Amino acid sequence: MPTIKDVAREAGVSIATVSYVLNNKAASISEETRLRVLEAITRMNYKADVTARNLRAQRTRLIGYAWHEEKPGLQNAILSQFIYRLAKAAEACGYHVLTFTFPTGDPVSAYDEMIRTRRVDAFIVADTVENDPRIQFLIERRFPFASFGRANPLWDFNWVDTDGTSGVRAAVAHLVALGHRKIAMVTWPENGLTGYYRVLGYQQGLADANIAFRDNYILRGEQGIELGRSALAHFLSLSADDLPTAIVTVSDLIAVGVIQEAEQRGLEVGKDLSVIGFDDEPMSRYLRPPLTTVSQPLETICTELINMLNAQVHEQQEKTSQVLLTPHLVERASTGAPRRP
């Protein structure tokens, strides 16, 4: 591998000159030598050693992303799309994404290690939980990071999030427009922030249409498909008059469960029962019927996150920013007018 010295020798100049050419330093290099150096560079197929550059510049151009242990069946395909888009957005700014893992019990020390060894310039945190200890830690440490997801309304840090409230609200509005009045919801356990905002959207959507909120129309649980199945079973066990005609869920996976159970019980989804998911996973358009769902604007999320990092790292900006992105509803065939409104 040629170094800057080799190029300098080849071009008959000093290494400083090569460096100037490399970095387009205004320190005006004569066109003649510039070309000579450039020619030597291409001839030797030279590229600057990034480690040496980084040592000199005291940065790594690396963004840390902690890879989450996936609980079987619980995770969605969204995260893997997310990291792909993140890598792309990072590359557009000359960064790369360095992945690492952390033990479930102790999320913080893996981040700490990365900071102390100066492995990365910043972090992207995703899949956050309420009062996420990683975020608390990074705030205290005053280390640059941006989060996909909120953690605590009182904490001041950079985050981007999908506005789950408006997403679910739009979902409910869509159902109401179709003529539904008996709309149930399936969501995660009570302690999560993401679920909280989505339930809020559900309640707002009902309120918009002057529909009373009923406790027995909301069901909570952990596991995606299973949850969807048991949720529908639960709703169908209500008295005939109370049977919901539509079900809003907080993930496509849950919606899949609802659809499976419905088909098995001979209900035609989209006709007898309307179902809405959340995420717009790649497979959702291929379900039968294709799933109406709320689409997460992943690409925008990622570019926003990277922008925040840039603002923080480069421009030493102290002010944090928060971005709430309105998702859009993708109307497909799993929703339709109720049979008996």
Place this chain on the structure above:
Amino acid sequence: MPTIKDVAREAGVSIATVSYVLNNKAASISEETRLRVLEAITRMNYKADVTARNLRAQRTRLIGYAWHEEKPGLQNAILSQFIYRLAKAAEACGYHVLTFTFPTGDPVSAYDEMIRTRRVDAFIVADTVENDPRIQFLIERRFPFASFGRANPLWDFNWVDTDGTSGVRAAVAHLVALGHRKIAMVTWPENGLTGYYRVLGYQQGLADANIAFRDNYILRGEQGIELGRSALAHFLSLSADDLPTAIVTVSDLIAVGVIQEAEQRGLEVGKDLSVIGFDDEPMSRYLRPPLTTVSQPLETICTELINMLNAQVHEQQEKTSQVLLTPHLVERASTGAPRRP
């Protein structure tokens, strides 16, 4: 951030001494100074700067992994599990995984860039295709890498792969044991190597049971769920006598499509029709019925890959190795004895 100098000053020794202690260099440091240094290190919360170390050692302790653009609906959840396990296996050896992306048209130049800038010490290549240009390039370049997946039987390089042949063969054997004789297969287009090996297993499985191979029992296509659906539709269009009682597929996603179509047509999967997938995706156990499938030994795959890299990078080993891992069949309820054998 404290540097080695700060520690040296704090402990009243030279930086060399600190370095010796840090690296447990046999250059016998007296127990007394060793403790003094150690104490200074903890007091200052010091950790060696990894960039400086890397520059000195001429390595990065980074493994490059190119993130593939995911075609919506085509990808499986396996890859995202794979990269998590890979990150874990890498960390066990003091490495981290650096992700990058490449444009579909030109896979090679992104790898080239990483090499020339000395960004990574090695690559892990996954999701390979026949005659994969990335592999050809890395072989020519003589750059350390290991591949999850084969590419060309004539090329000599490090790879680990799931033995699709034995996996599908076992799947067929399972069906035969249950009493099936009319076993069809759904697979990818003809040009892929992975699909080739799996079809081979299908043929071997039939041969094992003295069942004749029929052309119209094999269907090919691209898109997972859709393919499964249309495949079943095709098979059901055969004359009554020819109707297959079991279907083997090359992915869980395809199997999902088959199951969906079957349910919709009133067939009870596991009774009227047996279906087998491949991959054992996280969600597959939660399908109704739970999917019988061939499980990829991801954890072993990843540790093997990292081992190969270690052998190549550390021990300058020239000899390549190839590992074919036998997957195991996970028997669940989507398979059962045929109704009319």
Place this chain on the structure above:
DNA sequence: CTGTTAGCGCTTTCAC
């Protein structure tokens, strides 16, 4: 305009 030189933080000979 170009070259000399001092580091960035660390490891490792080579002296003492």
Place this chain on the structure above:
DNA sequence: GTGAAAGCGCTAACAG
């Protein structure tokens, strides 16, 4: 046993 010093490959004052 410990320290001085060279140097990994690069950038950026500072001279000239």
